[in-house]
Amino acid sequence: MAASDVASDKKIEDMGKGIVADIKAGRSPKFITLSRTRSNIQYDKKEGYLKLGKAKEERTFLNYSQSKRFMQTVAVAAKCHKFVKENLHTTIRGLFYQLKYSLGEDIDENVFSEQSESNPLIEDIEVALEVKREDLNLNANRKGVLAGNMKVMDTFGKERLEIDCARQGRSGWAIPSDVDNDIEFVDIRAKYVLVVEKDALWQRLNEDGLWKKENFILITPQGQAARGTRRLIRKLADRGLPVYVFTDSDAWGWYIYWTIKTGSINLAYIGSDVATPEAKFIGVTMSDLDRYDFLNKMTINASEVDLKRAQEMLNYNWISNSKEWVTELERMIKSKKKLEQDALQGPRLTFVDDYIKDKIKNKDFLP
Amino acid sequence: MAASDVASDKKIEDMGKGIVADIKAGRSPKFITLSRTRSNIQYDKKEGYLKLGKAKEERTFLNYSQSKRFMQTVAVAAKCHKFVKENLHTTIRGLFYQLKYSLGEDIDENVFSEQSESNPLIEDIEVALEVKREDLNLNANRKGVLAGNMKVMDTFGKERLEIDCARQGRSGWAIPSDVDNDIEFVDIRAKYVLVVEKDALWQRLNEDGLWKKENFILITPQGQAARGTRRLIRKLADRGLPVYVFTDSDAWGWYIYWTIKTGSINLAYIGSDVATPEAKFIGVTMSDLDRYDFLNKMTINASEVDLKRAQEMLNYNWISNSKEWVTELERMIKSKKKLEQDALQGPRLTFVDDYIKDKIKNKDFLP
Numbered sequence: 188m189a190a191s192d193v194a195s196d197k198k199i200e201d202m203g204k205g206i207v208a209d210i211k212a213g214r215s216p217k218f219i220t221l222s223r224t225r226s227n228i229q230y231d232k233k234e235g236y237l238k239l240g241k242a243k244e245e246r247t248f249l250n251y252s253q254s255k256r257f258m259q260t261v262a263v264a265a266k267c268h269k270f271v272k273e274n275l276h277t278t279i280r281g282l283f284y285q286l287k288y289s290l291g292e293d294i295d296e297n298v299f300s301e302q303s304e305s306n307p308l309i310e311d312i313e314v315a316l317e318v319k320r321e322d323l324n325l326n327a328n329r330k331g332v333l334a335g336n337m338k339v340m341d342t343f344g345k346e347r348l349e350i351d352c353a354r355q356g357r358s359g360w361a362i363p364s365d366v367d368n369d370i371e372f373v374d375i376r377a378k379y380v381l382v383v384e385k386d387a388l389w390q391r392l393n394e395d396g397l398w399k400k401e402n403f404i405l406i407t408p409q410g411q412a413a414r415g416t417r418r419l420i421r422k423l424a425d426r427g428l429p430v431y432v433f434t435d436s437d438a439w440g441w442y443i444y445w446t447i448k449t450g451s452i453n454l455a456y457i458g459s460d461v462a463t464p465e466a467k468f469i470g471v472t473m474s475d476l477d478r479y480d481f482l483n484k485m486t487i488n489a490s491e492v493d494l495k496r497a498q499e500m501l502n503y504n505w506i507s508n509s510k511e512w513v514t515e516l517e518r519m520i521k522s523k524k525k526l527e528q529d530a531l532q533g534p535r536l537t538f539v540d541d542y543i544k545d546k547i548k549n550k551d552f553l554p
Numbered sequence: 555m556a557a558s559d560v561a562s563d564k565k566i567e568d569m570g571k572g573i574v575a576d577i578k579a580g581r582s583p584k585f586i587t588l589s590r591t592r593s594n595i596q597y598d599k600k601e602g603y604l605k606l607g608k609a610k611e612e613r614t615f616l617n618y619s620q621s622k623r624f625m626q627t628v629a630v631a632a633k634c635h636k637f638v639k640e641n642l643h644t645t646i647r648g649l650f651y652q653l654k655y656s657l658g659e660d661i662d663e664n665v666f667s668e669q670s671e672s673n674p675l676i677e678d679i680e681v682a683l684e685v686k687r688e689d690l691n692l693n694a695n696r697k698g699v700l701a702g703n704m705k706v707m708d709t710f711g712k713e714r715l716e717i718d719c720a721r722q723g724r725s726g727w728a729i730p731s732d733v734d735n736d737i738e739f740v741d742i743r744a745k746y747v748l749v750v751e752k753d754a755l756w757q758r759l760n761e762d763g764l765w766k767k768e769n770f771i772l773i774t775p776q777g778q779a780a781r782g783t784r785r786l787i788r789k790l791a792d793r794g795l796p797v798y799v800f801t802d803s804d805a806w807g808w809y810i811y812w813t814i815k816t817g818s819i820n821l822a823y824i825g826s827d828v829a830t831p832e833a834k835f836i837g838v839t840m841s842d843l844d845r846y847d848f849l850n851k852m853t854i855n856a857s858e859v860d861l862k863r864a865q866e867m868l869n870y871n872w873i874s875n876s877k878e879w880v881t882e883l884e885r886m887i888k889s890k891k892k893l894e895q896d897a898l899q900g901p902r903l904t905f906v907d908d909y910i911k912d913k914i915k916n917k918d919f920l921p
Contacts, residue, residue, distance in 0.1 A: 278754040281899040288900030341723030344763050348723045356708030356715045358728040387645040532648040533655035
């Protein structure tokens with residue numbers, strides 16, 4: 188059992204002890220967490236990411252409208268405690284089925300009839316106990332691949348495994364859901380981290396061995412970044428590595444970048460764990476059109492969604508404060524054109540390598 | 555350059571030589587491929603998979619309505635030839651941008667304005683030359699993860715890398731797009747292959763080390779199987795390993811199974827490369843409800859899509875011929891209930907291990 192397992196373990200026990208103490212003292216047991224409603228999610232200008240405010244949410248057992256939810260919360264916490272003690276992992280779906288099974292047995296009522304009832308309670312507990320669901324042995328969806336000069340020390344049963352991320356061939360190392368417990372990252376000899384939106388580009392750059400020649404860590408989130416990938420990027424930034432993000436110049440690409448950088452509304456409750464405000468945007472940019480003439484032939488039509496999103500983004504104060512981003516967004520809106528990272532393969536497949544090297548050399552990034 | 559690279563290379567050159575010969579002889583050059591229209595896709599009862607029939611499609615240069623498409627086909631073939639010669643890979647998106655770039659230069663006309671124009675031409679060439687796009691250095695989307703007692707000999711630049719699929723920890727080995735060229739599978743010591751629909755279940759079973767204890771290869775396609783994963787399953791079956799597939803008992807799960815087993819309409823043109831008719835269905839089944847009493851508490855409502863799909867499947871002759879499958883489908887339609895593989899985690903997280911062991915021991919499979 189890892190150190191952090193013990194910690195989440197202990198936290199659930201303390202929560203339980205608090206409830207018992209309340210009952211013994213004749214008080215109605217309470218569960219207090221932070222509110223995750225939109226009004227309590229704020230962009231912390233100083234820190235540079237989305238996080239929860241201070242509004243609290245309280246759940247009291249002796250309250251007609253809160254009693255069932257209180258009981259459900261305790262049931263979820265008890266299950267997580269069991270998983271940590273057993274040292275076994277499942278998902279929020281597996282947790283739902285365990286609740287369906289055991290509560291059905293004891294109480295003869297379908298206490299959880301839909302997973303949509305148990306999901307928010309897990310988040311409540313994550314917030315209240317200041318742990319991530321991964322620390323409660325709940326795996327989230329995983330997605331994302333990595334190559335570079337670093338090693339992973341992973342655990343498999345009683346074995347300690349060393350995985351060399353420089354020797355994973357065409358596949359790369361698949362980034363897991365949990366990058367904190369029973370896993371370590373050692374021998375990090377790379378100079379920076381490059382995150383590319385598309386797996387296709389990851390494969391292109393990996394084949395060219397660009398991460399090896401330039402000594403960086405090459406990550407693709409394979410689209411929008413999953414929790415594990417966001418957390419890993421944060422952890423690599425904590426080791427002092429600069430993080431550069433490379434996406435399409437369109438609504439989806441920008442969304443991927445800003446999610447990595449500032450976090451997201453959905454995960455604001457663990458913002459400091461998953462956001463990387465230090466991240467910079469390497470491209471592609473609309474201003475690349477001025478720098479590389481051929482790209483003017485490579486643009487495609489922006490969709491309605493792209494244009495609408497660009498307009499919306501101009502309203503976010505962390506974007507409207509940046510002259511460079513405003514220029515980018517307005518240029519798309521005006522031209523109704525967009526640019527994909529794949530377009531850089533137009534003249535020759537390896538052109539994208541030179542593009543990256545130029546950008547890094549000239550420190551040509553957007554904030 | 556691998557042996558198969560040389561082959562696809564040569565095939566494109568022969569195609570080119572044929573065109574030149576036609577021109578020199580004063581004939582209109584022709585390109586002949588098999589038709590991929592629905593009417594030319596048939597289920598081969600004897601072989602057990604979907605494949606193309608014999609209907610041909612001919613494209614002649616000196617024909618007003620076919621001339622542009624003929625020229626486009628040659629342009630696509632020329633690009634693929636270049637990629638193979640360069641020993642560099644891209645995607646069908648990357649190919650589109652190269653066509654957009656170079657044709658725009660030479661001809662001053664946007665010969666390909668949408669990728670939807672170049673995509674079918676790639677399939678034409680795959681069929682005509684009897685190669686897969688992976689052999690033409692075009693990577694497809696990849697998805698899927700593997701663990702088990704086998705090793706991968708992959709190539710990275712000039713290096714030959716050995717990847718031990720028994721030492722990939724929580725991540726597993728990420729199955730690439732191309733599992734044929736410059737890659738080998740050696741030291742396969744496992745007894746069979748278990749394919750589980752969901753990555754979550756893969757992680758569960760991997761954590762329990764079940765593949766190690768029972769000595770099988772554990773694969774998840776992470777939903778519907780990508781080309782690379784289907785091809786790898788086919789290749790493992792070619793080595794004599796039995797293949798068992800484990801999905802939800804619902805429309806999506808059945809679709810995943812039947813796609814692995816019989817191939818799919820979309821990939822009928824490479825049916826023999828990607829279908830595994832020997833595959834058997836391990837579960838979950840509606841008849842599991844009779845065997846494991848607690849599962850009756852674990853069913854959830856079938857969706858409209860599930861019910862409609864079940865009804866449709868009863869009309870496929872390769873399904874209606876199987877008494878077991880008819881019983882399964884009718885049982886869902888009648889009860890309007892479905893069962894997920896996650897439900898097996900209800901009593902305890904490791905119950906699913908016992909379920910698999912029982913099924914394998916009793917050879918309790920659906921065809």
